[in-house]
Amino acid sequence: MTSSTATRLLDWYDRHARDLPWRIPPGSDAAADPYRVWLSEVMLQQTTVAAVKPYFEKFTATWPTVEALAAAPEEDVMAAWAGLGYYSRARNLVKAARAVADRGGFPDTEAGLRELPGLGAYTAAAVAAIAFGRRAVVVDANVERVISRLFDIREPLPASRKAIRAAADTITPETRAGDFAQAMMDLGSSICTARAPKCLLCPLREDCAGYAAGEPEALPFKPPKKARPVRQGCAYWMERDGKVLLVTRQGTGMLGGMRALPDDGWSAKGDGSTEPPVAGEWHPRGTVTHGFTHFTVELAVQELSGKAPTTPKGEWWPVAEIEDAGLPTLFAKAARLVLASR
DNA sequence: TATTCGTGGGA
DNA sequence: TTCCCAAGAAT
Numbered sequence: 059m060t061s062s063t064a065t066r067l068l069d070w071y072d073r074h075a076r077d078l079p080w081r082i083p084p085g086s087d088a089a090a091d092p093y094r095v096w097l098s099e100v101m102l103q104q105t106t107v108a109a110v111k112p113y114f115e116k117f118t119a120t121w122p123t124v125e126a127l128a129a130a131p132e133e134d135v136m137a138a139w140a141g142l143g144y145y146s147r148a149r150n151l152v153k154a155a156r157a158v159a160d161r162g163g164f165p166d167t168e169a170g171l172r173e174l175p176g177l178g179a180y181t182a183a184a185v186a187a188i189a190f191g192r193r194a195v196v197v198d199a200n201v202e203r204v205i206s207r208l209f210d211i212r213e214p215l216p217a218s219r220k221a222i223r224a225a226a227d228t229i230t231p232e233t234r235a236g237d238f239a240q241a242m243m244d245l246g247s248s249i250c251t252a253r254a255p256k257c258l259l260c261p262l263r264e265d266c267a268g269y270a271a272g273e274p275e276a277l278p279f280k281p282p283k284k285a286r287p288v289r290q291g292c293a294y295w296m297e298r299d300g301k302v303l304l305v306t307r308q309g310t311g312m313l314g315g316m317r318a319l320p321d322d323g324w325s326a327k328g329d330g331s332t333e334p335p336v337a338g339e340w341h342p343r344g345t346v347t348h349g350f351t352h353f354t355v356e357l358a359v360q361e362l363s364g365k366a367p368t369t370p371k372g373e374w375w376p377v378a379e380i381e382d383a384g385l386p387t388l389f390a391k392a393a394r395l396v397l398a399s400r
Numbered sequence: 401t402a403t404t405c406g407t408g409g410g411a
Numbered sequence: 412t413t414c415c416c417a418a419g420a421a422t
Contacts (some may be wrong), residue, residue, distance in 0.1 A: 106408075108407075109409085115405085141406090141408095143407045144406090145406080150408080173410070216401080253411075311404085312404085314405090326405090348406090348407095350407085351404080351406065351407090386406075386407095387407065
């Protein structure tokens with residue numbers, strides 16, 4: 059491996075860069091907008107490009123600048139994020155936008171960016187490189203895979219992270235670090251894929267120690283996955299005057315900050331109590347199964363017959379507009395189940 | 401270092 | 412169908 063690896067990759071990127079809504083094409087004179095770079099990078103954390111695109115378009119249309127986003131009510135941002143997952147990103151997005159607006163713009167260094175909520179080592183490096191042209195070592199899951207193969211790093215993750223970063227540092231160029239980072243990610247998504255890498259199309263094949271060693275597709279080595287437990291829970295649908303009771307989930311835990319149906323306290327740690335929020339005649343409307351990263355929940359959905367009391371705490375939302383409530387997917391499924399039973 | 405955070409698509 | 416995975420961060 060030599061610095062020519064970076065040159066080969068950048069030459070490939072100049073010809074094959076994906077056209078993405080948040081990306082400035084290589085060779086363009088246009089300046090990157092730090093707001094759009096930051097927003098896209100946060101959305102892309104653990105999330106596919108295809109899933110992000112419509113959300114990116116919606117967010118930038120609704121809030122074209124970081125100042126506009128900073129001025130938005132948090133609940134509006136949370137509702138707009140609904141369905142994209144990992145909702146701590148949306149909570150931190152609002153905090154970071156307000157911090158940036160207060161200080162009069164984005165920090166333009168990796169260390170400065172790293173101080174913003176929701177920006178870890180990866181995102182701070184990526185924004186510094188892509189938006190501000192800083193040389194930064196940008197390591198995401200794509201880069202971990204590409205570097206593990208390129209250098210034939212056979213130590214398993216996560217212990218290999220230090221060696222991966224050091225190796226990535228040696229091939230990161232002084233200039234065009236942002237294009238280099240995006241090129242690594244494009245290569246990882248289209249050529250150096252997790253399964254069945256297309257080595258015969260790879261611009262770095264001659265540099266690749268993993269290819270030379272014979273089984274690049276086996277890298278990086280990863281520890282085995284743990285089994286996902288299945289939890290049981292209940293969600294409750296009650297109406298009065300054409301409106302359904304919604305709650306806002308508190309705290310920073312599962313679905314924190316999101317609107318939801320009242321439930322019986324199920325969690326990753328255990329089953330719910332099956333205790334409804336108010337006494338009355340409850341009817342089962344079916345069950346929705348939803349897989350989270352570390353557990354699956356089987357959610358029994360029940361509906362109260364008759365008119366709900368005003369006593370329970372929450373927000374009465376028009377049933378006809380339930381799709382606009384910003385429910386995370388689990389509760390959106392539950393709502394559709396109830397409405398489909400009519 | 402290990403765990404806890406969503407979701408939808410592809411093999 | 413089931414499993415794996417995707418531009419990770421916070422604790």
